Structures are given as C-alpha cells and as structure tokens.
Amino acid sequence: MDAIAQVQPAIEIRRASFRRNGRALVQSLSLSVSPGETLVLLGRSGSGKTTTLRLINRLLEPTAGEVRVNGTLTTEWDPIQLRRKIGYVIQDGGLFPHFTVERNIALVPEIEKWPRERRRARVLELLDLVGLPPDLRSRYPAQLSGGQRQRVGVARALAADPPILLLDEAFGALDPITRSEMQKEFRALQQRMKKAAIFVTHDLREALLLGDRIALMEEGRLIVDLPTSEFVGSQVPLVRAYREAFSEAEPRC
Amino acid sequence: MDFWHFMVANRQQVLDLTAEHIVLVGLSTLFAVMVGLPLGIVITRKPNLSKAVIGSANVIQTIPSLALFGFLLPAPWIGERAGRLAVLALALYALLPLIRNTYAGIRNVDPAIVEAGRAMGMTDRQLLWQVELPLASGVIVAGIRIATVVSVGLATIAAAIGAGGLGEFIFRGLAMVNNQVILAGAIPAALLALFADLALSALERRLGALSRRS
Numbered sequence: 001m002d003a004i005a006q007v008q009p010a011i012e013i014r015r016a017s018f019r020r021n022g023r024a025l026v027q028s029l030s031l032s033v034s035p036g037e038t039l040v041l042l043g044r045s046g047s048g049k050t051t052t053l054r055l056i057n058r059l060l061e062p063t064a065g066e067v068r069v070n071g072t073l074t075t076e077w078d079p080i081q082l083r084r085k086i087g088y089v090i091q092d093g094g095l096f097p098h099f100t101v102e103r104n105i106a107l108v109p110e111i112e113k114w115p116r117e118r119r120r121a122r123v124l125e126l127l128d129l130v131g132l133p134p135d136l137r138s139r140y141p142a143q144l145s146g147g148q149r150q151r152v153g154v155a156r157a158l159a160a161d162p163p164i165l166l167l168d169e170a171f172g173a174l175d176p177i178t179r180s181e182m183q184k185e186f187r188a189l190q191q192r193m194k195k196a197a198i199f200v201t202h203d204l205r206e207a208l209l210l211g212d213r214i215a216l217m218e219e220g221r222l223i224v225d226l227p228t229s230e231f232v233g234s235q236v237p238l239v240r241a242y243r244e245a246f247s248e249a250e251p252r253c
Numbered sequence: 254m255d256f257w258h259f260m261v262a263n264r265q266q267v268l269d270l271t272a273e274h275i276v277l278v279g280l281s282t283l284f285a286v287m288v289g290l291p292l293g294i295v296i297t298r299k300p301n302l303s304k305a306v307i308g309s310a311n312v313i314q315t316i317p318s319l320a321l322f323g324f325l326l327p328a329p330w331i332g333e334r335a336g337r338l339a340v341l342a343l344a345l346y347a348l349l350p351l352i353r354n355t356y357a358g359i360r361n362v363d364p365a366i367v368e369a370g371r372a373m374g375m376t377d378r379q380l381l382w383q384v385e386l387p388l389a390s391g392v393i394v395a396g397i398r399i400a401t402v403v404s405v406g407l408a409t410i411a412a413a414i415g416a417g418g419l420g421e422f423i424f425r426g427l428a429m430v431n432n433q434v435i436l437a438g439a440i441p442a443a444l445l446a447l448f449a450d451l452a453l454s455a456l457e458r459r460l461g462a463l464s465r466r467s
Binding site for chain 1: 365366368369370371372373374375376379383384387388463464
C-alpha cells in the first residue's frame with residue numbers, strides 16, 4: 001500500500017440518501033472509517049443502521065450522494081469483487097444450514113478458488129482465532145450453540161482477510177454472558193487485525209465497549225458522530241436519553 | 254383366484270404394458286422437470302411473471318384429461334404418434350406441481366441466509382446452485398412426487414388414444430365386462446403409484462433434512 005492509500009479512509013460516505021417508495025431510510029448521511037478504526041452505529045430499530053451497511057457493500061445503491069470504498073464509488077466497483085473484500089457478520093451468524101462449519105468458513109476462499117490445502121489450513125487457523133476447537137469443523141450449524149454459531153460467523157467473515165468488516169447486531173442473539181465474552185474477544189481481535197470495522201447495535205454498553213467512535217442515528221439521520229470518550233459526556237438530548245435509558249436499567253440488573 | 258390365473262397366463266403382456274406405462278410416466282415427468290424447474294426458477298427472479306405462469310399451469314390442470322388427449326389428437330406431427338401425444342399431455346399435467354413447488358421452495362428459503370450469501374460476494378448463479386436449490390430440494394422433490402403419482406393414474410387414460418400402458422387392460426376389461434382384466438391393469442398401476450410415492454417420499458425426507466440439519 002502506498003502513502004496515499006494509507007491516509008485514505010476505507011469507507012467514506014458523503015451526503016448519501018436512500019429512499020424507497022417515497023420514504024427516506026437514510027438521509028444525507030456522512031461518515032468515514034479509517035483502517036484500524038471501529039465505528040459503532042448506534043440507534044433504535046428502523047433508524048437506518050442496517051440500510052447504511054447495505055449501502056457500503058452495494059446491496060443497495062444510494063439514491064443521492066456517494067459511498068466510496070477504498071476511494072472508489074461503490075457504483076463503480078464490481079459488486080461481487082467489492083463484497084468479497086468486505087466481511088459481513090449478522091445476528092446468529094447467517095450460516096448455511098446445509099454446509100459444515102468448515103465449508104461455511106471457507107465460503108469466500110472457495111468461491112475465490114483457493115486450492116484445497118490452503119483453504120483447510122485457513123479454516124484451522126480461523127477456528128483457533130475465534131476460540132473454537134478444530135474438531136468442530138465437520139459439524140453442521142444446527143449442532144452448535146448460539147455462541148459457537150456466532151464465532152463461526154465471525155470466522156467466515158474473516159476468511160479471505162478482508163480489509164473491511166461490517167457487523168450487524170452481530171451479538172444480538174446471544175445470552176448476556178456469551179455476549180460479553182464475545183465483545184471482549186472481538187475487541188482483542190480487532191486490536192490485532194486493524195480492520196476498518198462498522199459495528200451496528202442498539203446497545204449503548206456494547207457501543208461504549210467496542211467503539212473508537214460512536215455515531216448515533218435516528219430516523220435515517222446522523223445525530224452525532226463522536227469519539228467514544230466524548231460521547232459519554234455529550235449533552236445532545238438524544239444521547240442523554242440513551243444514557244438515561246441504560247442507567248435506569250442498571251439497578252435492576 | 255381367476256385374477257391370478259389371468260396374470261400368470263398373460264404375464265408377458267402384463268410386464269410389457271407395465272414397462273410401457275413406466276416409460277410414459279418417466280418420459281413425461283422428465284420433460285415436465287426440464288420445463289417446470291427452470292420456469293419455477295425464472296418466476297422467483299421475475300415475480301411479476303409468477304401469477305401468469307402459475308395461472309396458465311393451473312388452467313391446464315382444469316382441462317379434463319380425456320378431453321386433453323382428444324384435443325391433441327388432431328395436432329400435426331404429434332397426432333401421428335399416440336405415444337408422443339400421451340407423453341406431451343402427461344407432461345402438461347405434471348407442470349403445475351413442479352412449477353409451484355420450485356417457486357414455493359425457493360421463496361421459502363430463509364431470506365437472511367440468501368442475503369448473507371449475497372453479502373459475502375456470491376454470484377446469482379452460485380446462490381442458486383449452492384444455496385437456494387439445495388435448500389429447496391425437499392419441496393421440489395415433493396412436487397416431482399405429486400406429479401409422478403398423478404401421472405401414473407392419468408397414464409391409464411392414454412390407452413384411449415392408443416398409446417398403450419396398463420390402461421389397455423382397463424379399457425379392454427370394461428369393453429368385455431370382465432373384472433379380472435380390469436384388475437390386471439388397475440392393480441399394477443396402483444402398485445406403481447404406491448412404489449413411486451414411497452421412493453420419492455424417502456428422497457424428499459432426506460433432502461428436506463438439509464435445511465434443518467441436526
């Protein structure tokens with residue numbers, strides 16, 4: 001990578017909007033994420049978080065404004081090539097039920113036609129990375145626990161070592177203990193991997209734990225985009241509402 | 254016991270007509286799969302066509318079978334060969350379950366799984382062959398099973414236009430007012446239908462287990 005690419009943000013969204021059936025799901029959104037940075041997109045259901053992710057991997061195209069990945073407009077990327085450079089993790093893993101763990105993890109390497117030996121070695125490496133025993137590779141997703149499925153989902157997203165990682169409520173389906181484990185492991189992993197990551201969640205605590213920056217969305221608009229340390233003290237009404245909602249819940253736990 | 258005597262005495266003819274019957278059903282189901290499966294896939298990609306395609310297949314289904322065989326009789330080229338005509342008519346009847354089940358099977362694949370595949374950079378073709386068709390295969394085989402079982406019954410009518418098959422015994426028995434001869438056609442036909450149903454049900458269960466493997 002040359003010097004110019006080093007400073008270039010991996011993801012850059014400029015005044016992007018997405019409308020469907022006359023309804024704006026994302027409105028004039030601007031964000032950027034650099035390599036090594038984790039941005040948390042925080043917001044309630046329907047605030048446009050998932051739509052934003054889908055604009056980045058070109059499952060959707062912006063109806064106005066622009067979305068760039070590695071400096072190139074997503075509409076100029078070949079969508080297939082673009083998506084193979086972006087790891088994508090969804091709730092409960094989104095694994096293929098008819099593939100073994102090994103085939104699930106090796107999905108992108110397989111469609112990228114890596115030789116069998118290299119795929120196999122990569123699967124073992126990834127199982128180790130996400131903390132799963134190697135003998136799990138011949139199991140099917142239904143034979144795994146929720147936490148194990150989620151780990152396989154993360155391993156699958158990392159398989160071809162994509163520079164960008166998108167996580168959509170990735171740990172949302174997990175019980176609190178597994179969830180907290182996964183959050184810590186993800187943070188440790190991200191410190192080593194240095195991906196440009198966007199993590200979508202509606203959980204403030206998760207956002208504070210994982211994000212270098214937190215972008216709060218509401219009704220398709222960006223409300224604030226702040227470093228995590230500043231987010232905690234922000235006096236923006238919606239940010240305060242979020243903090244209050246979570247601190248009210250605290251004593252009951 | 255008269256029935257068994259008839260069967261034993263005419264075993265060669267029973268076997269020949271059963272073989273003809275199997276060929277009629279096999280060929281027509283094969284053609285129906287070759288047309289119905291791609292059509293079913295196409296209408297999952299172009300949903301605005303789905304009503305028209307499924308509707309047309311539905312209309313064909315409502316034509317009384319004897320009438321359909323009769324309608325096709327004057328058609329050039331096919332009309333000269335009763336066998337071809339019967340295969341065409343049976344294939345037309347088999348279309349509806351095939352199109353409908355292929356369409357429903359693919360549509361019922363969990364959209365989150367398909368979306369995950371798309372987001373990982375799978376092409377449409379890879380999604381279809383590696384994800385959608387395998388996960389829909391149980392439902393598609395159920396369509397083939399229904400089409401086959403219905404065809405085994407319908408194919409007996411093909412004898413009315415001289416296409417052969419076990420219907421020959423049935424029509425002959427009716428003309429002769431001889432129950433033994435009717436049964437010599439009806440019982441093997443029923444056994445064929447039963448066998449096809451059992452074999453394809455077993456396959457269906459194995460494939461259906463793909464999508465909820467445990």
